[in-house]
Amino acid sequence: MKKECLLFMALVSGCSSQVQRPATPQLALNTQHVALGHQPRINSIVIHYTVADERRSLELLTGQKVSSHYLIAQYPAWHRTLPEVYQLVPEDQAAWHAGISAWRGTYNLNKTSIGIELVNRGYTSSATQETCQVYPPSQIQALIQLVSGIARRYSIEPENIIGHSDIAPLRKQDPGPCFPWQQLASRGLGAWPNPALVKTLLAGRATATPVSNEVVIPLLRRYGYVIDEWDNPEQQQQVIKAFQMHFQPENISGKADQLTLARLQALLLQYPEAKE
Known part of the structure; x- marks a missing residue:
């Protein structure tokens, strides 16, 4: 009887080991058709200043209301040559550094940018x-x-390496007129108007001659600054000032002159225009 039970168990075990479970079907992805309406998830770098010392900056940027990637x-x-660089948010996650923002047809740059403070x-x-x-x-x-x-x-x-004041000119002014944008641009890390082209576009005109908002504002829109149709002259002046802090730190009055115009025109010739 004992032998018969063992034989029965062996037969059952052998049968069960031979039962074939259905294989999981392999999903086939067809990548032959690519949509035109798309863009990279990360397409810009936004630079800020903290207006605080290192200890306080770390406290603020690791809290629950505001953050940055770096x-x-x-x-x-x-004992070091370079300052400490803190990574506070992984690059594949959104950081809360941009707020209400827009640049070159993209809105809410928290979702599409890397923030550096x-x-x-x-x-x-x-x-x-x-x-x-x-x-x-x-x-x-x-x-x-x-x-x-x-x-x-x-x-x-390069045209998408920008400051907080570029993407939110009515609210922000960082990284300010002391930030060395031209130095970064010389390394290919940002846009800058070519001096020879600017000189040609000036065509001998006095650089300080005023230029009206009606001339400059449409060109700022074409370059990438988002300006609503109903913005009043004071708001338009803030946008012009944001442009000057980035590209014309010699004059950050918010009042455009011939140098403002020539540098803006040069940028439009050197880089693609913003998408609507």
Whole structure:
């Protein structure tokens, strides 16, 4: 009886081991048809200043209300050459650094950009004085290395390496007129008007001659600044000032002149126009 039970169990076990479960069907993806309506998930880099020291900046940027992908300290520690670079948010996740924003046909740049904060006291203006804190060379060197890697990873075009004031000109003014945009552009990390082209476009006109908003505002729209039709002259002046802080730090009055116009025209000739 015992032998018969063992034989029965062996037969049952053998049968069960031979039962074939249905294979999971393989999903076939057809990639022959590519939609025209698409863009990279990350297509811009937005640069900010913190208006706080390093300790306070870390507190603010690791809280629940605001964040950035990276924070660059102002000065190196005594035993290092470059300042500390903190990664606070993974690049594949959105950081809350841009707020209500728009640039070159893209809105809500939190979803599509990498945010980089620089420890810096920032830019202040009053009726009698305007001041901004110069960025230390080592901090800019660290930024160049960081931005270079990000731009390479995501194939970010120079015209999409921008400041917070470019994407939110009515609310923000960072990284301010002391930020060395031309230095970054010389490394291919941002747009800058070609000086020879600007000179040609000026055609001998005095650079300080005023230019009306009616001439400049449509060109700013074509380059990428989002300006609503109902914006009043004061708001338009803020957008012009944002452009000047980036491309004409010699004049950040918000009042366009011939140099403003020539540099804007040069940018439109050098880089693709914004999508509607």
